[in-house]
Amino acid sequence: MHYVAPTTVGEACSLLADNPGSRVFAGATDLVPQMRTGRLEPSVMVDLKRIDRLMSVSHADGRWTIGAATPASDLTHNAAFTAMHPGISEGAGLIGSDQIQNRSSLGGNLCNGSPAADSVPGMIAAGARAVIAGAGGERTIPVADVVTGPGQTSLAADEFIVEFEIDDPPANTGDAYLRMIPRTEMDIAVVGAAVRLTMDGDTVSAAGVVLGAVAPTAVRVPEAEAALVGSSLDADTLAAVAAAASAACNPIDDKRGTIEYRTQVAGVLAKRAAAIAAERAQNGA
Numbered sequence: 001m002h003y004v005a006p007t008t009v010g011e012a013c014s015l016l017a018d019n020p021g022s023r024v025f026a027g028a029t030d031l032v033p034q035m036r037t038g039r040l041e042p043s044v045m046v047d048l049k050r051i052d053r054l055m056s057v058s059h060a061d062g063r064w065t066i067g068a069a070t071p072a073s074d075l076t077h078n079a080a081f082t083a084m085h086p087g088i089s090e091g092a093g094l095i096g097s098d099q100i101q102n103r104s105s106l107g108g109n110l111c112n113g114s115p116a117a118d119s120v121p122g123m124i125a126a127g128a129r130a131v132i133a134g135a136g137g138e139r140t141i142p143v144a145d146v147v148t149g150p151g152q153t154s155l156a157a158d159e160f161i162v163e164f165e166i167d168d169p170p171a172n173t174g175d176a177y178l179r180m181i182p183r184t185e186m187d188i189a190v191v192g193a194a195v196r197l198t199m200d201g202d203t204v205s206a207a208g209v210v211l212g213a214v215a216p217t218a219v220r221v222p223e224a225e226a227a228l229v230g231s232s233l234d235a236d237t238l239a240a241v242a243a244a245a246s247a248a249c250n251p252i253d254d255k256r257g258t259i260e261y262r263t264q265v266a267g268v269l270a271k272r273a274a275a276i277a278a279e280r281a282q283n284g285a
Contacts, residue, residue, distance in 0.1 A: 005047040009054075009133050009162055012046055016158040017135040019044040024160045026054070026069035027103030029096060030112040054107070054162060057081070062168045068107025068130075068161040072119070076101065084168060086280060087175030087194050087273075088122040094179060094189075095119065107161045110143065113151040114188075116213035120147070121194035122177045124218055125208035128166045134159035149216045170206070173198040174280025176273045179212070180265050182256060189213045190257040193245065193269035199281040202232045209241070209274070214249040214266050221248045224270060233278050241274055242267030 006012040016022050021043030025031045028045075035041065048054050054069040057078060064081060072092040075081055082089040095104045095118055109119045110130070120143065128143040135158045143164065146153050155161070169175070175196035181187035192212030198205050207228035209221040223244035231237040246267035253259050 001042060002044045003047065004044060005050040007050050007052075009051060012048060012051065012160065013133055013135055013158065015044065015046050016160070020157060022046055024048055026105040026108045027071070027100070029100050029104045030108060030114075048107075048160065056163075064164075064166040064168070066106060066164045066166065068163055069105045072101040072104045072106070072109075073098070075106075085122070085126060085166060085175065087177040087196060087277070088119065088126060088128075088166070091119040091122040091177045091192075091194065094177075106164055110146055111153055111155070111161060113147050113149070113153055115150060115216055115218065116189040116192065117218070118177070118179060118189060118192060118212070120218045121192050121210040121212045122175060122196075123164065123166070124210045124220065125175060125194040125196040126166055126169070127208070128164050130164055131162045132159050133162045138162070140165070144218070144220065147217045169196070170198050172200070172281050172284075173206075174277045174282070175208075176276035176280065178269045178273045178276075180269060188256070191251075191262050191265040191269055193266065193273045195270065195273040195277045197228065197274065197277040197281050199278060202282075204228045204231050204233065204278070207274075209245065209270055211245060211248060211266050211270065214251045214262050216250070219248050219250075221245050221270070223247070228274060233274065238271045238274065242271040245270035 023042035024046045048069045054067040056067045076093040109117045123143045177194045179189040179192040194210045196208040207225040209224040211219045224241045227240040246263045249263045251262040
């Protein structure tokens with residue numbers, strides 16, 4: 001096994017194209033455990049953290065550009081980003097421990113393909129896009145289209161995510177991410193829920209609802225979104241949101257949670273996240 005640390009996107013693309021058994025990584029917080037258990041044995045490990053473009057955060061022309069290898073802690077400590085996208089920042093701040101967040105990244109959290117990835121529901125709810133580089137050039141797709149199943153992505157073998165594009169939210173928009181874990185910290189979500197709402201006074205004018213850890217990939221819930229739009233988040237609306245979120249679940253049974261438990265919790269978290277998102281939208285925070 002060889003280790004290489006390219007300094008340009010083009011160099012990284014060439015390494016992947018020339019070495020079919022290679023594997024890119026940013027923080028390696030998922031890759032190293034997988035190697036230790038024998039799940040992966042890359043012939044070449046390509047470290048992306050030496051590429052400036054993948055380690056930068058910028059805001060211009062109504063859009064945030066987040067390097068795919070940027071440490072999660074850089075986002076959670078970025079006051080301007082957190083004020084504009086608190087739900088995404090909350091999700092990034094739940095990836096492992098404080099030490100892990102100094103290595104982990106949005107790109108790694110997404111491309112690991114875990115249904116329970118904490119940063120993914122918030123990015124999907126915000127309509128985030130992934131800029132992907134490969135031997136054939138660059139392309140941009142919705143974050144929602146990257147993961148196709150547990151541990152699987154739509155990226156070709158010679159491709160990797162360079163950066164994420166996240167548009168500024170409309171005025172009077174707020175978002176939130178909540179998760180349920182068995183412990184108080186450093187655990188994997190049993191259920192996660194991200195909600196983004198735009199308010200026109202007391203009325204919801206636009207909504208995004210995305211669940212994590214309840215299906216093979218993060219799941220958008222159009223029925224919950226439809227229930228929210230045009231409502232004032234009264235009790236009946238929140239009950240409809242909870243019911244739609246539970247109905248959208250297709251979870252597994254394991255030692256961390258039963259199908260019935262995950263289904264119930266998904267509805268509860270979606271309802272709570274909606275209330276928080278609405279409050280943030282109305283308070284401008």
